[in-house]
Amino acid sequence: MAFLNPIFLLGAMAAAIPVLVHLVRRTRAARMEFASLMFLRRIEQKTIRKRTIRNLLLLAMRCAALLLLAVAFSRPYFTSQNPLAAGADQSSSVILLDASYSMRYPGVFDRAREAAREIVNRAAAEERIALVLFGRGYEILMPLKASRAEALALLDQAGPGLDATDYLQAVGAADALLKDSGPGQKRIYLISDFQSSGWNRAAPPVKISPGVELIPRDASAPDTANLAIVDVEADPVVYTQKYAGKVVAHVANFSPDAIEDRAVDLKLNDLVVERRQIRLDPFASKLIEFSGFNITEGSNRATVEISGDQFALDNKFHFTVRRDDQTRTLAIETASRGRSQTFFLQHALAAGENSQYALSVKTAGAVNPTEIDSYKTIIVNDSTGISDGLARSIASFVERGGGLIV
Missing domain, CATH: 2.60.40.10 (Immunoglobulins)
Structure with a gap:
């Protein structure tokens, strides 16, 4: 038998506490002088013996409870009689298989899958194996268990995705899986094409737990022209x-x-x-x-x-x-000398080589009410000079869904 936390065995010394309490608080008979004992009740000797035995059993139970508590915290486990077999039975391995976008390069993921299959096939019968696919995130395909057949079947179904790569979070996830795996050898197999973009230098460093071995396996292509x-x-x-x-x-x-x-x-x-x-x-x-x-x-x-x-x-x-077709727009202005009233508007709507608007500028007298329906939007820059007939045509145009800016 061995213990995961043998330091807690020091707590077994607490079993002496009930004994000390029993000795300190033990009832001692007080000596008193009486002229005569004829008025005192006689107590049989066997009753006193029973009470003594009962108190001793209670003391033993208290000591045993403290001993068992100390042993429980020390986490005992039974070791194998064969040291070699024991080491193999308690080995734990996490296979990190890169499934990022770069693994789609011809032949790369196939080499990575074959490397993972080789690790699984060489594992001992009772070795616990976990299989994790990772890219920007990670997916635990199989937690730690002694099932080589299941691991091989999952590897056959795995494939690369479209994500980027983040090695640090993948290694951190593998280390977390191994923390509760118990004693024995612990390994992390990192299988990837090791693109430099996968190392996030701005992220905080990941520290692997003591006793965990990180083993990289390169699956990159010898010629990666792209x-x-x-x-x-x-x-x-x-x-x-x-x-x-x-x-x-x-x-x-x-x-x-x-x-x-x-x-x-x-x-x-x-x-x-x-x-x-x-x-x-x-x-x-x-x-x-x-x-x-x-x-x-x-x-x-x-x-x-x-x-x-x-x-x-x-x-x-x-x-x-x-x-799409340009939005035909009519701007109505008042006839004036010099610069047109819609000069700036005209240049603003025509800005750029890909203008959405086809702007026509006319005075109120030059607008034919029958042509209004050919426009999608009417801009009235100055309502002076608009006849009643043109106003009714514009109102009817708006009622039919046309746009109007005054």
């Missing part, structure tokens, strides 16, 4: 047939080799409308611009795509561009 479309900026809605703005694609080279003459395509509805050839230095990035192409009416599926890369998941960036 081009990626990191981001795309584009106007989601345009109001002219020709795309007046710019589609800006951020292309990055994550490999140690320079990229020569790669094509970057802009596709609308699966058709290539623009193509750029680029060159990128090792670990460099570049902004690629597309403009001047035609947009069909309605919603358009758009894609920026780069070719010639083994890791194809980040070679495309999808977005949508919708072409």
